Amino acid sequence: MEQRVSLITPAYKAANVIEQTIRSVQAQSYQNWEMLIAEDCGPDNTREIVSALSRSDSRIRLIEASHNGGPAAARNLALGQASGRWIAFLDSDDLWLPEKLERQIAFQLETKAALTFTGYRRISADAARTGAYVTVPDAIDYRGLLKNTAILTSSVMVDRRQTGPIHMQRCYYDDFVCWLNILREGGAARGLDEDLVRYRVLDASVSRDKGNSARQVWKTYREIEGFGTVASAWFFAHYAARAALKYRRF
Template sequence: MPRNDGLVSIITPAYRAASVIGETIQSVLDQSYADWEMLIAEDCGPDHTRDVVRDWAARDPRIKLIEMERNGGPAAARNAALERAQGRWLAFLDSDDLWLPGKLERQLDFHRRNQGTVLTFTGYRRISADGSRTGHYIGVPRRIGYKGLLGNTIITTSTVLVDRDRSGPFRMKKTYYDDFACWLELLKRGGAALGLDEDLMRYRVLEKSVSRDKGNSAKQVWLAYRNIEQLGPLASAWYFSNYAARAWLKYRQF
């Protein structure tokens, strides 16, 4: 399938997102950059997320609903959207997060000015579940490579933009942190991810989200080192200690 060089394909998995997905979609509609398609893969949730997305899609053809046949988790939903993506650029946006209006325009310009990088990411702030509280700014470094990312939590999924001309084909692995594993895979192929240190995204903190279970999250990061990255116990311990310390520094205050 030929790619549209200016088109940004937005990859959004959705599960039990009926109460928040409309606000997420509106944040895309509010973008100053208008050449995008939003591929929302609804993962057989028990609520009416599909109806909500279908209603938005009827109003704007750039919004496209993908109806999963069975629940497969975030990786399967993201892969379904990736298979249908027509743009050169892949942006990732989770169903409960929000973009500020200039996000795509600012990041696409930044990425194009840095030809040769496969992945860029931005700064952001957290918000409470109801959006009434906004946290401190979480900035990003100018550059991070594969080894640096192993011991870091700095790339947040809803800030990521990938150039498919540089990445080549890729899929999300069916693992607990499919996004983290994917960024590592892309960086392992060579090069570095570049950070745009600007406040361009809002990460919604939900009490029942996967990442709120800190004990299980820590276990899954360790398993990613050992089983996916095939690191030895000493290397895994080194990177895990750095990962945990940076996560604590990032989230020690709201």
């Protein structure tokens, strides 16, 4: 139980991809995990697919939301039932390579970091195309994260022994705000620069709406982090420059 990894997966209209995501977890070389899938009242048959797979693998658990509350609420439902020391985040359309958990736990124990994240590649919606490898920095602190897009949610693992309970704030970038909260309290974030995750780029992906994403980043600076206009503009300029480089290639 001490070294169990609790996987947090919010799911909404994920019927076309959720089985592939689950299979990538089942293929892990590290097998002491539980996968908590919070289905957020979508109109498709996501919950039926997850329920069927959970019957043959008790480590997969379906959590059914009572109403559609968005990704933060779904993640909080799953976090409320997590039993592991390690919390790993995996979105319903992304994939892990087989050594991901094994390599990341070893790295986290070695570095004693509160939060770790890994490198990744983008894949197309049908997984037919794979993009260039996206490298990650060796380490990042609170101020560094404010001006960087380095951390992919599906690559993150958190040590609850160091952070205590994890709660996602109800906002557009609940994941980004969560990492900021951990780092603001002095937690260390270390990057494992290895190709361990596949980030699926969907045509309707929220994160691909760059205009809205930029507005929400600005809102995070001003309303959540409480920065003034000048400080927000300084951080945003760095963020925008890095984001432009990041998305220049598939």
